[in-house]
Amino acid sequence: MREYIEKAKVLVEALPYIKEFGGITVVIKYGGSALIDEGVRDTILDDIVLMKYVGLKPVVVHGGGKDINVMLDRFGIKSEFVGGLRVTDADAMEVIEMTLSGKLNKELASRLNRHGVAAVGISGKDASLLTTSRKRASDGVDLGFVGEIDAVNPGIIHALIERDFVPVISPVAASASGETHNVNADFAAVAIAGALKAEKLVFLTDVEGVRANAGDKGSVLSRATLGQIGRMIESGAISGGMIPKVMCCVAGVKAGVKNVHILDGRVEHSLILEIFTKEGIGTLIELEARGEKLERA
Numbered sequence: 102m103r104e105y106i107e108k109a110k111v112l113v114e115a116l117p118y119i120k121e122f123g124g125i126t127v128v129i130k131y132g133g134s135a136l137i138d139e140g141v142r143d144t145i146l147d148d149i150v151l152m153k154y155v156g157l158k159p160v161v162v163h164g165g166g167k168d169i170n171v172m173l174d175r176f177g178i179k180s181e182f183v184g185g186l187r188v189t190d191a192d193a194m195e196v197i198e199m200t201l202s203g204k205l206n207k208e209l210a211s212r213l214n215r216h217g218v219a220a221v222g223i224s225g226k227d228a229s230l231l232t233t234s235r236k237r238a239s240d241g242v243d244l245g246f247v248g249e250i251d252a253v254n255p256g257i258i259h260a261l262i263e264r265d266f267v268p269v270i271s272p273v274a275a276s277a278s279g280e281t282h283n284v285n286a287d288f289a290a291v292a293i294a295g296a297l298k299a300e301k302l303v304f305l306t307d308v309e310g311v312r313a314n315a316g317d318k319g320s321v322l323s324r325a326t327l328g329q330i331g332r333m334i335e336s337g338a339i340s341g342g343m344i345p346k347v348m349c350c351v352a353g354v355k356a357g358v359k360n361v362h363i364l365d366g367r368v369e370h371s372l373i374l375e376i377f378t379k380e381g382i383g384t385l386i387e388l389e390a391r392g393e394k395l396e397r398a
């Protein structure tokens with residue numbers, strides 16, 4: 102009996118959050134190895150389904166760096182990273198599009214469908230969702246077909262949400278002249294969150310959050326300010342794929358997304374824990390430091 106009462110308490114604890122968040126748009130960037138691990142992936146998909154059923158509007162944007170590495174290896178194509186972004190030649194671009202917009206996008210949509218929502222997999226190319234141009238790294242390095250987002254046309258997302266579909270978006274996009282571009286999914290997520298005026302933007306990744314020292318598991322920051330992040334990039338404490346991610350968090354906060362969070366996608370039900378309980382997990386990005394006990398958005 103006790104066990105059932107505890108279960109009921111958990112449900113009741115979620116009630117204020119369900120009431121508060123009813124109808125809000127949440128953009129979930131899903132990447133890292135959490136995307137590959139089937140066991141974890143299933144719990145995250147359940148979380149997204151639950152969010153949808155209690156009245157939130159989830160929009161999923163996915164990455165796939167780890168899958169892309171496997172595929173590029175299979176095709177014998179080498180790739181290097183500059184500032185956390187993958188230098189992309191024409192051959193790599195083809196493999197990346199097949200992996201992201203083909204394999205992963207369809208797999209995620211299909212899995213979500215099996216978990217009980219009607220998910221539709223699209224890419225940045227569909228209905229001109231994202232229009233891009235070639236990006237140059239800050240040190241002048243030619244990144245090839247890496248895209249920078251010039252415009253977001255969220256019509257297709259609105260149309261899907263209105264009809265109760267859950268959009269699942271691959272970040273491969275095209276330029277105005279039709280050149281295919283590889284967009285880091287973090288940038289796609291924040292641009293889409295801005296265009297949708299989303300209240301929440303969650304980055305599910307494969308670390309517990311932003312670490313003060315990249316190599317030290319125990320140094321995860323429960324919140325980080327814009328100033329702190331700038332200093333950590335400069336000192337090298339934030340590196341690799343975490344650089345574009347934190348830059349996107351900063352852009353999200355500046356664009357007015359109320360709640361921008363980096364969460365560990367390897368933890369079962371990390372989304373539910375963050376959205377529907379008092380437990381704060383991962384790293385919350387904020388403009389400036391506030392009191393210890395942060396009001397939830």
Ligand SMILES: Nc1ncnc2c1ncn2[C@@H]1O[C@H](COP(=O)(O)OP(=O)(O)OP(=O)(O)O)[C@@H](O)[C@H]1O
Binds near residue numbers: 165166287312346
């Ligand atoms: N200070 C730091 N704190 C936490 N992680 C860091 C830090 N500096 C670098 N990293 C690295 O950033 C990685 C996360 O970025 P990565 O691009 O690999 O994953 P993702 O963006 O979630 O997935 P994808 O690129 O497939 O969408 C971590 O696995 C970690 O190795």
Ligand SMILES: [Mg+2]
Binds near residue numbers: 343
């Ligand atoms: Mg990444």
